[in-house]
Each structure stands twice: as structure tokens, then as C-alpha cells.
Amino acid sequence: MAVSLGANTYNRMNWETSDFPILCQTCLGDNPYMRMIRETYGKECTICNRPFTVFRWCPGAKMRYKKTEVCQTCAKTKNVCQTCLLDLEYGLPVQVRDHALKMQDNIPKSDVNREYYQQNNESALAKTGGSSGAGGKAPNELLMKLARTTPYYKRNRAHICSFWVKGECKRGEECPYRHEMPTDPNDPLANQNIKDRYYGVDDPVADKLLKRAAEMPKLSPPTDKTITTIYVGGLDANIKEQDLKDVFYQYGEIRNINMVAKSGCAFVNFSQREAAEKAVQGSFNKLIIKGRRLKILWGKGQGAPSDKPQEEARPLPPVPGLPPALPQPPPELLAHDFFGLAGESGVRPPPPPMPPHGALRAMAGGVLPPLPGPAGLRLPVMAPPGTHVIHYPSQDPQRLGTNKSRGADN
Numbered sequence: 001m002a003v004s005l006g007a008n009t010y011n012r013m014n015w016e017t018s019d020f021p022i023l024c025q026t027c028l029g030d031n032p033y034m035r036m037i038r039e040t041y042g043k044e045c046t047i048c049n050r051p052f053t054v055f056r057w058c059p060g061a062k063m064r065y066k067k068t069e070v071c072q073t074c075a076k077t078k079n080v081c082q083t084c085l086l087d088l089e090y091g092l093p094v095q096v097r098d099h100a101l102k103m104q105d106n107i108p109k110s111d112v113n114r115e116y117y118q119q120n121n122e123s124a125l126a127k128t129g130g131s132s133g134a135g136g137k138a139p140n141e142l143l144m145k146l147a148r149t150t151p152y153y154k155r156n157r158a159h160i161c162s163f164w165v166k167g168e169c170k171r172g173e174e175c176p177y178r179h180e181m182p183t184d185p186n187d188p189l190a191n192q193n194i195k196d197r198y199y200g201v202d203d204p205v206a207d208k209l210l211k212r213a214a215e216m217p218k219l220s221p222p223t224d225k226t227i228t229t230i231y232v233g234g235l236d237a238n239i240k241e242q243d244l245k246d247v248f249y250q251y252g253e254i255r256n257i258n259m260v261a262k263s264g265c266a267f268v269n270f271s272q273r274e275a276a277e278k279a280v281q282g283s284f285n286k287l288i289i290k291g292r293r294l295k296i297l298w299g300k301g302q303g304a305p306s307d308k309p310q311e312e313a314r315p316l317p318p319v320p321g322l323p324p325a326l327p328q329p330p331p332e333l334l335a336h337d338f339f340g341l342a343g344e345s346g347v348r349p350p351p352p353p354m355p356p357h358g359a360l361r362a363m364a365g366g367v368l369p370p371l372p373g374p375a376g377l378r379l380p381v382m383a384p385p386g387t388h389v390i391h392y393p394s395q396d397p398q399r400l401g402t403n404k405s406r407g408a409d410n
Contacts, residue, residue, distance in 0.1 A: 014119070015041055016052040016071045024081040024088055026151040027066055029059025045071040046194050048118050055082075062176075063156040069194060077107070077121055078198065084155070085197045091148035093197060095206035100142040105199055144286030145216065146209055149293050219284045221277055222298050228255075228276045229299030233265045238290050244268060247289065251279040267299060 017040060028034070034057055042054035052071035059066060068082040075082045078094055087097045098105065108114050161177035163169035169179070183190055188204035196202050232244065241257050248254060248268050252275020258267040270276040280296060287294045318324075 021055045027083040047074045064158040093206040095200035095203045100140045230268045231297040233295035
């Protein structure tokens with residue numbers, strides 16, 4: 001079927017040109033000095049089959065090259081990334097977002113209706129300044145629980161080397177592909193379709209996230225009604241006390257907030273138990289402050305005194321291999337308790353015996369009698385009174401200018 005010159009010119013006018021793609025932080029990568037390859041009308045859009053400007057880039061070291069898959073008009077219609085087709089605000093598949101917000105997909109599937117819909121959508125986007133109707137909705141509890149707050153750069157890893165799987169790769173560490181075994185081919189995540197992800201139909205990733213949301217645990221309040229404190233974990237230096245007040249003041253009166261910067265947590269104490277329960281219900285698994293997902297738990301009680309009687313101390317069995325305890329000395333030797341060493345039984349250890357007068361004289365003369373006990377155990381020799389023992393050269397009075405003759409010469 002021949003196409004007129006006017007129709008061909010009109011179709012070429014609808015081809016899309018752009019200077020920069022619409023990407024999420026994960027697909028863009030962590031390299032601030034990234035270079036992009038821009039090719040005008042380099043490929044047809046996977047959704048609307050219109051030629052558009054294709055961008056190709058490497059998001060980081062040891063990562064695969066990525067490129068745009070859909071045109072900017074289709075990306076703005078669904079508020080998704082041009083490469084991964086995930087929501088730009090929450091980082092979730094379209095099926096999860098539409099299920100949480102209860103949105104219906106009205107995009108036609110046939111060629112003629114799709115072109116007409118895209119033309120009307122382009123004119124609507126031009127009037128609104130490029131904002132789509134998919135974004136800007138009120139925060140949803142399910143989306144806040146499943147939203148990704150930080151980039152997931154693991155998604156940009158290189159593909160698996162098929163030669164390494166067969167045992168024929170000879171590149172070694174220079175191979176740009178991953179040397180890992182592939183996942184199970186029967187895994188639903190191994191078969192993903194771009195159109196299914198865009199339209200939000202039969203997306204295995206979305207099904208996995210919805211099942212995870214259904215199995216998420218719920219935080220039940222403690223039985224102790226006196227507990228009105230909430231534990232907030234995962235804080236950093238950018239989150240201040242005022243930020244927590246701005247979030248929790250809506251649930252009730254706050255008694256105080258105790259910030260523990262060393263542990264990266266805080267304790268929010270409410271005046272009433274009902275306010276604390278509302279705060280836990282409204283912030284558990286969905287509290288995000290300054291891009292950080294915070295952990296919410298109930299505080300612990302102070303611990304009431306127990307009414308159970310304390311167990312009496314019982315003797316422990318002796319440790320094998322240790323010598324037995326020494327017997328107590330007779331009471332007549334423990335008449336005087338000089339150092340207050342008497343135990344509960346009133347038995348006092350004997351005072352240390354004084355050495356005889358001859359032994360003291362021998363010690364004064366520098367001679368010590370042998371002591372009973374192991375061989376080689378001797379007390380230090382004491383010098384006679386009036387003598388000076390030289391241990392270091394600096395203690396010698398004949399040195400360092402203390403001699404009379406040296407002093408006279410000087």
C-alpha cells in the first residue's frame with residue numbers, strides 16, 4: 001500500500017528527539033563522569049513503534065552497557081524509567097503501583113488507537129509541562145512499605161558468560177561478563193517481558209513483591225500498658241530531633257525524645273498509650289525521613305519487682321583437678337584480729353610471726369638465713385645502715401663533677 005508524501009511527512013514529524021533521557025538513579029549509575037552515546041532515531045519504541053532518540057552508556061565499572069528501550073512519551077505516560085520501566089518515585093513495577101493506587105490501564109493496544117492516544121497524550125503533556133497523571137498521588141501504605149529508598153546498583157551487573165557456563169571461556173579475569181552459574185530456567189523471574197512490565201500484566205517481579213507485602217509481620221502492642229516509648233532505629237547524623245518531632249507530633253503529645261547518636265537510634269516517649277499505639281501503627285515499616293527507612297519497635301518496660309522468693313545459695317560441687325581447701329587454724333592462734341580478716345564464723349587468721357632478734361641482726365649485716373620453701377626463693381639483701389648502694393652511674397658521687405679536685409680545678 002502506497003503512502004502519500006503528506007502522510008510520510010506527518011509521520012516523520014511525530015518522531016521523537018530529545019537531549020537527555022528520563023532515567024532513575026539506579027540505571028544512571030554512581031559514576032559522576034559518565035559519558036553517553038546519543039543516536040537520533042536510532043531505534044523504534046518497544047511500546048508505540050515510533051522512532052526515538054536512543055541513549056547508550058555504561059553506569060559504572062564492571063557493569064554492562066545500558067540503553068533506553070521506550071520513548072519519552074510512553075515513559076511520561078506511565079511515569080517510569082526509559083530503561084528499567086520502574087516507577088520513578090517509588091522504584092516499583094507498574095503493576096504494584098497500579099494495584100496499590102487502584103489505577104486502571106486505559107492505554108489501547110491496537111496500532112491505530114495507540115497512535116491516536118499517543119497524539120492526544122503528547123498534547124496533554126505539552127500543556128501540563130511534561131507531568132503525567134501516574135505520579136503525584138497521595139502516599140499509600142503499601143507503596144511506603146515496598147518503596148526502595150536507595151539505588152540498587154546490583155541490577156546493572158554484567159550478564160553471565162555463556163562460554164564460562166560451558167567451560168570454554170579463556171579470558172579469565174579479563175572477561176567482561178560474570179562467571180556465575182545461571183538461575184533455574186523454570187524460575188518465573190527468568191522470563192520477563194518489557195510490554196508486560198509496562199502495561200502491568202503478568203509481571204513476575206510484581207507478583208513477588210505483592211506476596212512479600214502480604215507476608216510482612218505486624219507489630220503488636222506489648223501487654224504492659226505502662227509502656228509508652230517507641231524505639232526508632234537507623235538514624236544518621238542528618239536526622240535531628242526536630243525531624244522526629246515533625247513526624248510524631250501528629251499522633252499525640254510527646255513527653256520527650258532521647259537521641260542516642262552513638263548507636264544511631266532514638267527513643268520517643270509519649271504521654272499517653274493511645275498516642276504511642278497510633279504512632280506505631282502509622283509508621284511501622286513505612287517511615288522514611290531524608291531518604292532513610294527507619295526501624296520502629298516498641299520500647300522495653302522498666303521491669304517490675306518479682307514476687308517469687310529468691311533461691312537460697314547452695315554449695316557448688318568442687319572443680320576436679322584443684323587441691324582441697326586448707327584447714328582452719330585453731331582458735332587459740334586467732335585471738336587477735338589485727339587486720340579485720342575474721343570471717344562470718346568468727347575465725348580469725350593468725351598474725352604474721354615476727355622474726356627473732358638474731359635474724360634481724362643478720363639482715364642488718366647483709367646476711368639472710370635460708371627460708372623454708374622451694375629452692376632458690378630468697379628475699380632481697382638489705383644493705384647495712386649508713387651505706388649507699390650504687391645502682392646507676394649517675395648515683396656515683398665520684399662522677400659528674402662532684403669530686404673536690406674537679407671542683408677546685410674548675
